[in-house]
Amino acid sequence: MPGWPAGPLGSSGPMIDTRLLLDDFEVTAARLARKKVDPALPEAARDLARRRREQVRRVDEARSAMNAGSARVGALMRAGRRAEADDLRAELASRRAEVDELEATLREIGAELDDVVLRIPNLPADDVPDGAGEEDNVVLRTHGFDPSVYAGAKWAPHWEVAERLGIFDAERAAKLSGGMFSVLRGDGARLLRALVTFALDLNRDHYEEILPPHLVRTETISRTGHLTKFDTQAYRVRDDDLWLVPTAEVPLMGLHQGEILPEAGLPRRYMAYTVCWRREAGAAGKDTRGLQRVHEFHKVELVKLCKPEDGEAELEALLADAERPLQILGLPYRVVLLCAGDLTFSASKVYDLEVYAPGVDKWLEVSSISLVTDFQARRGQIRFRREGGGVEFVHSLNGSGLATPRVWAAILELGQQPDGTVRLPAALAPYLGRDAIG
RNA sequence: GGAGGGAUGGCAGAGCGGCCGAAUGCGAGGCUCUUGAAAAGCCUUGGGAGGCGACUCCCCGGGGGUUCGAAUCCCUCUCCCUCCGCCA
Incomplete structure (x- = not known):
C-alpha cells in the first residue's frame, strides 16, 4: 500500500505535536529548555502555528463559498437555466483566483512552520536528570x-x-x-x-x-x-x-x-x-x-x-x-x-x-x-x-x-x-x- | 528490460464531470423479538483539520493539471496482476 496520508505539515523529519505549543506553551517551552533548545524556536513555532490555523480558517471559508456556488451552477444547469448558470460561472472564476491566493499564503506559512518545527526535538521525560552534556x-x-x-x-x-x-x-x-x-x-x-x-x-x-x-x-x-x-x-x-x-x-x-x-x-x-x-x-x-x-x-x-x-x-x-x-x-x-x-x-x-x-x-x-x-x-x-x-x-x-x-x-x-x-x-x-x- | 491490465471504505465490489465521502453485499457493533441461541427486522460502522455547537473544510494509491465543479478527464510517480525476455 504505497502512499500514506501526509502528516499535518506534509514535511520530512520527526516532530513534536504543535498542539502542545498552542495549548500548553509554558510547560512545553520549559521542558524543551531542559534539552537546551533555543527558546526562540518554540515561540516562533507557536506564532506560526497560530497564523497557520487562522489561514486555514480563511481558506475553508472561501472554499465553502466556492463549493456552494458550484453546486448552484449544477442546479441551474439541470433546471435548464443556462444564462444564469453562465453568469454565475464567470463570477466563480474570480473566486477561484481568490482561493488560490489564500492557499498559496497557507503553503508559505506551512513551509515556515515546518522549517522551525523540524528543529524542535522531542520533549525529555520528567524523570530524566538535568544536565548540559x-x-x-x-x-x-x-x-x-x-x-x-x-x-x-x-x-x-x-x-x-x-x-x-x-x-x-x-x-x-x-x-x-x-x-x-x-x-x-x-x-x-x-x-x-x-x-x-x-x-x-x-x-x-x-x-x-x-x-x-x-x-x-x-x-x-x-x-x-x-x-x-x-x-x-x-x-x-x-x-x-x-x-x-x-x-x-x-x-x-x-x-x-x-x-x-x-x-x-x-x-x-x-x-x-x-x-x-x-x-x-x-x-x-x-x-x-x-x-x-x-x-x-x-x-x-x-x-x-x-x-x-x-x-x-x-x-x-x-x-x-x-x-x-x-x-x-x-x-x-x-x-x-x-x-x-x-x-x-x-x-x-x-x-x-x-x-x-x-x-x-x-x-x-x-x-x-x-x-x-x-x-x-x-x-x-x-x-x-x-x-x-x-x-x-x-x-x-x-x-x-x-x-x-x-x-x-x-x-x-x-x-x-x-x-x-x-x-x-x-x-x-x-x-x-x-x-x-x- | 519489453507489452498490456488494474489500484475506491475492515473485506468484496458499483460509480453518464455536478444529486458521490461514495450504491450494494459481507464482516463488525448496538437494539427489537426469544427462556437462551439461531433466524428475521431496525439502526450504527473510514481518517484528518477547525468550531461550545448547528456545522464547515480536506482525503476514492501519491503528486501535479484541466474545469465554476474531478473518484470520474489529462500528465506523472509508486505498487499490484498477466505475458515475453534475463537471472541467483
Whole structure:
C-alpha cells in the first residue's frame, strides 16, 4: 500500500505535536529548555502555528463559498437555466483566483512552520536528570567490572590482538573500500556470525524476527527521522531513489508506517539483524583506529511499538533485554542514564549500555535504549485504535540487541591471554565449537 | 528490460464531470423479538483539520493539471496482476 496520508505539515523529519505549543506553551517551552533548545524556536513555532490555523480558517471559508456556488451552477444547469448558470460561472472564476491566493499564503506559512518545527526535538521525560552534556550523565550501575583486574596489567588494543591472530585485516579492507572498513577472516568472521546468531536466539521468544530490505526509499527513511537536513549519516544509492539503512530501526519502524493497528495487536516487538551503513560524516579523526567506528557494521536491533501508557514499562524491559547478552557473555558493562542535554533529538529518555574494553581503556557504547514516545509515530503516521473507540499515535522504542563490531572488539580485548590466545565466552561455544582463538 | 491490465471504505465490489465521502453485499457493533441461541427486522460502522455547537473544510494509491465543479478527464510517480525476455 504505497502512499500514506501526509502528516499535518506534509514535511520530512520527526516532530513534536504543535498542539502542545498552542495549548500548553509554558510547560512545553520549559521542558524543551531542559534539552537546551533555543527558546526562540518554540515561540516562533507557536506564532506560526497560530497564523497557520487562522489561514486555514480563511481558506475553508472561501472554499465553502466556492463549493456552494458550484453546486448552484449544477442546479441551474439541470433546471435548464443556462444564462444564469453562465453568469454565475464567470463570477466563480474570480473566486477561484481568490482561493488560490489564500492557499498559496497557507503553503508559505506551512513551509515556515515546518522549517522551525523540524528543529524542535522531542520533549525529555520528567524523570530524566538535568544536565548540559555527556559529563552530566548518570551511571546507574556497573556490572561485572573490577578495576583492579585491569590496573597495571598490559592489555593490547583489539586491532593488535586481532591482527596478530590473523582474524582482522585492516590493510586489505582499506584496499577494497577505504578507511573505516573491515575485513574479518577465519575465526574473526565466525565470531561475528556467532554473536549475531546468539543474540537472535536469545530473544526469539519475545520478539518477532524480521529480515528486512537493506535498501529503503527516501520516504521510508525520512519518516523515521534518519534523513533530515541535519542528519547526513545515510549512504544514498546513486541511480535509484534508495538509501542504505544506517540501522535496522529504519525498516522496522517503516513496517507499519501509515497504518492504524488494532489495540489488541500491541505491543509489537520486532528484532532484525542487518548490516548497517553510516557515513560518519563529521567524525573524522575520532576513534578511527580499529573497530570502534566504522562505515559498515553488523547489528541486531530491537524495536517496539506500544500504547502510550506502556512506554515506561517497555523501556525497562528493553533495557533488560539489551543487558542480558552482555551478562551471559560475561562482559563488564555499565548502565548510563542520559541527562536532558545529552538526549538524542527524537528521544525522551535514553539508557546507554557501555562495555569496558581494557585494551583501549574505554567504555564502548554498545546500545542506546531509547523511548521515543509519539515523536516518530507522528511523522510516520503509525496509529492504533482503542477498543473503546478513538485513534491515537503509538509510542515507539528502540535499542541494540547486540552491536558488532564493538562487542566483538571488547571480547578480544577482555579475553586475551598471556600466551597470545583469546579466551571466548562460554556461551558462544555452541556456535563456534571452541572456547578460544589462537 | 519489453507489452498490456488494474489500484475506491475492515473485506468484496458499483460509480453518464455536478444529486458521490461514495450504491450494494459481507464482516463488525448496538437494539427489537426469544427462556437462551439461531433466524428475521431496525439502526450504527473510514481518517484528518477547525468550531461550545448547528456545522464547515480536506482525503476514492501519491503528486501535479484541466474545469465554476474531478473518484470520474489529462500528465506523472509508486505498487499490484498477466505475458515475453534475463537471472541467483
